Amino acid sequence: MQSLAWKIRRGVETVMALFLLAMVALTFADVIGRRIVGKPIYGANDITEHLMALVVFAGLPLVTAAGAHLTIDLLDKLVGKPWMAWWRVLISTLVTVVLAVIAWLFVKHGLNASRISEVSQALRVPRGPLYFFMAASCALSALAALAVAFTGPMVDPEDTHEEEAL
Amino acid sequence: MIVGSIAMISAILLAFLRVPLAFSLLAVSVAGIGFAINWNIAFQLLPLTISDAVLSYDLAVVPMFILMGNVISKTGIAHDLFRAAYAFVGHVRGGLALSTMVACSGFSAVCGSSYATAATMAKVAYPSMKKYNYSDELAAGTIAAGGTLGILIPPSIIMVVYGILTQTNIGDLFIAGVIPGLLGLALYMIAIRVVAARNPEHAPQGELTAWPDRLKALSGIWPFVLLFGLIIGGLYAKLFTPTEAAGMGAGLAILIATFHGRLTWKVLRTVIIDTAYTSVSLYTVLFGALMLSKLLTLSGLAAGVLALVQSTGLEGYALIFAIMLVFLVLGCVMDSMAIILIFVPLFAPIVVSQGFDLVWFGIIVIVVTEIALVTPPVGMNVFVLKAVLPDVPVVRIFKGLVPFIAVDVVRLALLVAFPAITLWLGTTVG
Numbered sequence: 001m002q003s004l005a006w007k008i009r010r011g012v013e014t015v016m017a018l019f020l021l022a023m024v025a026l027t028f029a030d031v032i033g034r035r036i037v038g039k040p041i042y043g044a045n046d047i048t049e050h051l052m053a054l055v056v057f058a059g060l061p062l063v064t065a066a067g068a069h070l071t072i073d074l075l076d077k078l079v080g081k082p083w084m085a086w087w088r089v090l091i092s093t094l095v096t097v098v099l100a101v102i103a104w105l106f107v108k109h110g111l112n113a114s115r116i117s118e119v120s121q122a123l124r125v126p127r128g129p130l131y132f133f134m135a136a137s138c139a140l141s142a143l144a145a146l147a148v149a150f151t152g153p154m155v156d157p158e159d160t161h162e163e164e165a166l
Numbered sequence: 167m168i169v170g171s172i173a174m175i176s177a178i179l180l181a182f183l184r185v186p187l188a189f190s191l192l193a194v195s196v197a198g199i200g201f202a203i204n205w206n207i208a209f210q211l212l213p214l215t216i217s218d219a220v221l222s223y224d225l226a227v228v229p230m231f232i233l234m235g236n237v238i239s240k241t242g243i244a245h246d247l248f249r250a251a252y253a254f255v256g257h258v259r260g261g262l263a264l265s266t267m268v269a270c271s272g273f274s275a276v277c278g279s280s281y282a283t284a285a286t287m288a289k290v291a292y293p294s295m296k297k298y299n300y301s302d303e304l305a306a307g308t309i310a311a312g313g314t315l316g317i318l319i320p321p322s323i324i325m326v327v328y329g330i331l332t333q334t335n336i337g338d339l340f341i342a343g344v345i346p347g348l349l350g351l352a353l354y355m356i357a358i359r360v361v362a363a364r365n366p367e368h369a370p371q372g373e374l375t376a377w378p379d380r381l382k383a384l385s386g387i388w389p390f391v392l393l394f395g396l397i398i399g400g401l402y403a404k405l406f407t408p409t410e411a412a413g414m415g416a417g418l419a420i421l422i423a424t425f426h427g428r429l430t431w432k433v434l435r436t437v438i439i440d441t442a443y444t445s446v447s448l449y450t451v452l453f454g455a456l457m458l459s460k461l462l463t464l465s466g467l468a469a470g471v472l473a474l475v476q477s478t479g480l481e482g483y484a485l486i487f488a489i490m491l492v493f494l495v496l497g498c499v500m501d502s503m504a505i506i507l508i509f510v511p512l513f514a515p516i517v518v519s520q521g522f523d524l525v526w527f528g529i530i531v532i533v534v535t536e537i538a539l540v541t542p543p544v545g546m547n548v549f550v551l552k553a554v555l556p557d558v559p560v561v562r563i564f565k566g567l568v569p570f571i572a573v574d575v576v577r578l579a580l581l582v583a584f585p586a587i588t589l590w591l592g593t594t595v596g
Contacts, residue, residue: 013439013442014435016439016442017435017438017439017442020229020233020438020441020442020445021438023226023229023230023413024230024233024413024416024417024420025417026413027226027230027409027410027412027413027414027416027417028413028414028416028417028418030410030413031406031410031413031414035405035406045223048223048226048409049221049222049223049226050221052220052221052222052225052226052229053217053220053221055229055442055445055446056220056445056446056449057220059442059443059445059446060446060450062443062446063443063446063447063450066443068443068447069186069187069188069189069447069450069451070186070187070188070447070448070450070451070501070503070504071181071184071185071186071187072181072182072184072187072500072501072504073184074182074499074500074543074544075182075183075184076184079183079184087183088184091183091184091185091186094185094189094193095185095186095189097193098189098192098193099189101196101212102192102212102213102216105209105212105213106213106216108209108213109213109214109217120221127217130217131213131217134213134216134217134220
């Protein structure tokens with residue numbers, strides 16, 4: 001079970017990395033095309049936006065499973081105490097509920113977008129499927145948050161993630 | 167107003183009790199809007215806010231700049247910068263610390279993160295300073311303080327977040343950060359000189375480098391010149407938008423690293439995945455912060471606080487001073503990103519109502535944040551450094567930081583008193 005989870009995680013990580021790489025390659029090519037050759041790539045901004053959404057929502061279940069969400073750890077010593085176990089369960093429950101609610105809202109959002117045929121600006125890509133993808137990602141993340149409550153985060157011993165955003 | 171206040175307080179309380187910041191903000195904002203207005207609106211705003219943010223071209227600058235910094239740090243650019251700086255100033259008293267500071271600011275110019283700057287420079291510069299018998303206080307203090315330049319000298323991830331939250335032009339913020347960043351570098355170098363003059367045994371001299379070797383060391387920093395010229399030059403000349411600059415920067419960084427022969431597919435994969443993890447967690451907290459700012463407006467809390475501030479008669483610089491004080495105090499107990507995410511949406515309308523410039527205020531907030539990164543008890547840079555240098559006690563790092571914090575306060579005062587330092591460069595843009 002654990003090793004299957006790792007296999008899935010590795011697979012999704014590769015897909016996510018490819019999306020991000022594609023985004024960089026696209027922007028690079030678009031800028032060179034526009035500034036040097038005078039031929040921008042049609043709808044490049046639009047594709048970038050979609051790729052970004054795919055990266056973020058492919059990554060959400062991974063970040064949730066890895067327990068890598070930004071957390072204020074000033075009172076870790078207190079919250080880590082054995083008698084605070086109930087509180088940690090409550091935290092996971094809250095995260096699960098929030099993610100489940102977002103998943104449900106995105107299903108509604110997607111249905112609505114399909115009904116009114118909402119499309120992206122330049123390429124007129126329908127928004128509905130994208131919102132359903134976000135909903136699926138949030139639902140999966142909700143499950144991941146629940147699983148983490150029982151098994152602890154999926155921490156990669158090789159990975160330090162020391163490059164932070166700040 | 168009452169619902170808004172309760173929501174704000176519970177968001178902070180939950181975050182302190184280890185609820186991931188994104189989820190405490192999201193939960194509280196939705197509940198707050200639900201109670202203050204109605205649940206239908208709350209439930210409609212949530213997916214709208216999230217999809218607007220995730221489908222924003224401007225925000226796509228975040229992962230690409232993070233990627234650029236992560237890739238370029240794999241090329242050994244920090245070593246090259248340090249070597250070049252050492253060749254020129256290494257022989258003076260405190261020369262190694264001065265070189266470290268210059269290399270830190272150089273690295274900041276291709277990396278948007280203060281943690282990454284501190285962690286990378288610690289690995290590069292600390293062993294040399296140890297070899298020349300520098301005191302731990304000065305060595306670690308220099309690196310921790312120098313690392314804070316990472317968020318002021320563009321590109322800067324935290325500036326992007328500020329720009330998104332306040333709807334300020336990210337390119338303008340980047341340009342505005344250049345001179346305050348150089349001012350910071352200059353003041354830090356003065357601080358090192360003062361420490362070196364007062365305690366010569368803390369900072370022995372290095373060796374004099376001959377001119378041919380100097381030029382050779384200088385030629386090693388071409389990737390830096392190329393990247394910096396392209397990004398900051400391109401932004402300054404309005405050749406690209408920040409997102410385009412980030413894409414160009416990341417692409418160029420990958421090409422340079424490949425050229426150096428230091429980038430295998432395996433390394434690139436790891437770097438990109440790391441970048442994606444960081445970006446995803448950043449996007450998630452940003453969703454929370456954007457919802458919170460909607461709550462602040464809808465619940466009337468933002469207007470209420472504005473009225474409250476006006477009733478106290480605090481105006482102009484006294485008000486800015488009060489806000490800075492709040493940020494400094496918060497900086498002692500909270501992560502800098504969290505402070506910006508939660509409090510900038512609350513204070514920005516007040517600052518605007520007093521006729522202050524949001525670009526200028528952004529730089530002030532970031533300088534205050536830099537101070538927060540190195541002050542106890544939660545100076546994040548100090549802990550990053552501690553992780554890389556486990557043998558140096560935290561107390562000694564904090565002790566070594568005192569002179570740097572002192573000049574930080576001087577810089578803050580200068581920037582507040584003379585907004586032109588921040589805003590002048592922006593006025594010269596074509």
